[in-house]
Amino acid sequence: xxxxxxxxxxxxxxxxxxxxxxxxxxxxxxxxxxxxxxxxxxxxxxxxxxxxxxxxxxxxxxxxxxxxxxxxxxxxxxxxxxxxxxxxxxxxxxxxxxxxxxxxxxxxxxxxxxxxxxxxxxxxxxxxxxxxxxxxxxxxxxxxxxxxxxxxxxxxxxxxxxxxxxxxxxxxxxxxxxxxxxxxxx
Numbered sequence: 001x002x003x004x005x006x007x008x009x010x011x012x013x014x015x016x017x018x019x020x021x022x023x024x025x026x027x028x029x030x031x032x033x034x035x036x037x038x039x040x041x042x043x044x045x046x047x048x049x050x051x052x053x054x055x056x057x058x059x060x061x062x063x064x065x066x067x068x069x070x071x072x073x074x075x076x077x078x079x080x081x082x083x084x085x086x087x088x089x090x091x092x093x094x095x096x097x098x099x100x101x102x103x104x105x106x107x108x109x110x111x112x113x114x115x116x117x118x119x120x121x122x123x124x125x126x127x128x129x130x131x132x133x134x135x136x137x138x139x140x141x142x143x144x145x146x147x148x149x150x151x152x153x154x155x156x157x158x159x160x161x162x163x164x165x166x167x168x169x170x171x172x173x174x175x176x177x178x179x180x181x182x183x184x185x186x
Contacts, residue, residue: 006155008078009118015081016059025061025085027116033174038115038145039067041173046111046141047184055109055137057099057130058117062086074109076102102127102134104137112138115180119139127157138185141156144174 014025018185023035039142042064045136046056046140050174059065059075061082075094077083097103099114099121134142161169164181172178 002136006038009136011060011077011079012081013080013085016083020089022063022066022089025082026061026063027060031174034069035063038173039064042113042115042143042145043068045170045180046113046143048111051109055102055104055112057102057112057114057134059086059092059094060116060118062092062094064113064115065092065103066090068113070111081146082106100126100133102133102137102178106136107139108137110138110140112142113145115143117146118144119146119148119151121157123157127159135183135185141179141182141184143182145182146175148178150177 019025025030028035048068048070050069053068053072054068056065056073056075059077062075064071065075065086073092074085075092076097077086077094078096078098080096083094083096086092095103099117114134118127121130148156149160151156151158161179167181167183170180172180
C-alpha cells in the first residue's frame with residue numbers, strides 16, 4: 001500500500017463515531033490486547049518517571065496515554081477526529097501531525113513512544129523517515145511497538161527483526177506474530 005488514505009479514512013470514521021471507549025477508538029476492540037498492561041510494560045521498559053517529558057506518536061484517542069503518568073505528556077496523531085476525541089476525553093496536549101515529519105525541535109522529549117502504528121504506514125521509506133524523526137526528538141529512549149512480521153491483512157506493512165540492528169528486540173505484548181523494539185540514546 002503506497003498511501004495511507006484507506007487507514008486515514010478508517011481512523012477519521014472511528015473518531016467521528018459516538019463511542020467514548022478508548023479501546024474501541026484506538027482499534028483494540030477485536031484483539032486480546034490489555035491496553036493497561038501494555039502501557040505498564042512500556043513505562044517499565046522506558047523507565048518513564050513522573051518528571052519525564054513524553055511524546056506519543058500515533059496516540060489516537062488516548063488508549064495508552066490514560067495510563068502513562070509523567071511530568072508532561074504530548075501526543076501526535078494524523079487523525080483530526082481522534083486528536084479532538086483525545087483532548088475531549090483526557091484533556092491532554094495533542095497535536096495533528098505525521099510521524100515522518102514531527103514539528104518539534106531536536107531532543108525535546110525524554111522518552112518517545114509509538115505503539116500500534118507502524119503497520120499502517122504506506123511503505124518502508126515512510127517508516128524509516130518516522131524512525132529518524134523519533135530519534136531526532138528523543139533525548140533518552142524510544143519505544144516502537146506492535147511491529148507485525150505477518151498479518152491477516154494485506155494492507156498492513158510488515159517488518160523484520162533484522163531491520164532493527166542495535167535495538168533491543170522483544171516479543172509482542174499480545175500477538176506472537178508481532179514484536180517490539182526499544183533504543184536507549186544515552
